[in-house]
Amino acid sequence: MESLALLFTGGALLAAALYWFVCILGPAEQKGKRAADLSAGSISAEKVQDNYNQYWSFFRRPKETVGVADKVPDFVDTFYNLVTDIYEWGWGQSFHFSPSLRGKSHAEATCLHEVAAADLIGAKPGHSVLDVGCGVGGPMRAIAAHSRAKVVGITINDYQVKRARDHNRKAGLDALCEVVQGNFLEMPFPDGAYDGAYSIEATCHAPRLEEVYGEIFRVLKPGALYVSYEWVTTEKFAANDAEHVEIIEGIERGDALPGLRSVGDIGAAARAVGFEIVAERDLAAPPAGPWWSRLKFGRIAYWRNHIVVSVLAAVGVAPKGTVDVHEMLCKTAEYLTKGGEKGIFSPMHMILCRKPATEKETAP
């Protein structure tokens, strides 16, 4: 009788532990979303593996193939159908890095990095501000709450639009935050519509930076400011160093990038479309703490997440291809960490630009 009770208690404990491990557990860093929500609401379960294979086929063709640039927005959309749920689960609602700050949590450092962008462009109540590549709206909500400006976000990905709108409603910020599905290379907004604009780790997805900067320039009012946190290779990157090249290509493959730009390309693209540059600097440079420290949450945590994803896929809660996508992200995290440690890559090269106030100022 006693051994039966023991067996029963042991079984109950094991079941509770399994339930906690699979259904409740979020990664140590952030409780954004429960593991059980990894059901890839973006696309139907059968399509995940297909979309994953389709995603990789993009990298199998030579970069210089004619017409590839036109396919980039679709390829980026496919990528976000695959990763949005995992990002939210494992990272939170802000899909970007931030310098780590002594005495501050990751959530606090993330928020400070976001509101710094709002302060740089002078966002204030009554302003209408554009968020170029808004994800599920983490930055948009922080910026609207901080500045009380109205924020309009645009993303290529339909599923992110839905997620962002749900989050805005839950946060009670839907009067200040609007989300639009569209391509930031051809934005559905009239000329001179916005008092300011920002992009956080999003324009790196554009095949040609001038195209997205040109669109942002067009929709800004004369005199308005635009700030961007750009992904770049730094001056330390050596194109003839095989290890450097492997790291940068690893980052491109794991993050849906048509090709990383070097630090000098950013200002050149901004000037080419008519912006004047107010400030430009790498926010990852010392004394900033390492942005990649958050990625180093340890092999055990990655393994735990891998097990959670594999169990969910095996029992049919998450689509099968999720395991491959998670595996890809594990590798990406390693490349990003190496890029940060070697100082050859930064995800936060800041450029602050102004659209000249008068047409005369724009003339060459």
Ligand SMILES: C=C(CC[C@@H](C)[C@H]1CC[C@H]2C3=CC[C@H]4[C@H](C)[C@@H](O)CC[C@]4(C)[C@H]3CC[C@]12C)C(C)C
């Ligand atoms: C700006 C972009 C995205 C930047 C980051 C938000 C994401 C880059 C790599 C992602 C992750 C890597 C490892 C994942 C881990 C294996 C998983 O268990 C939990 C989620 C990760 C931590 C995931 C989270 C988001 C990133 C840090 C790009 C796309 C331009």
Ligand SMILES: C[S@@+](CC[C@H](N)C(=O)[O-])C[C@H]1O[C@@H](n2cnc3c(N)ncnc32)[C@H](O)[C@@H]1O
């Ligand atoms: C890494 S996420 C960053 C999201 C958000 N800025 C944040 O920090 O949380 C990049 C975003 O850019 C968007 N994006 C990429 N290419 C785009 C395009 N051509 N048009 C519109 N949005 C695009 C993606 O859909 C995604 O929302």
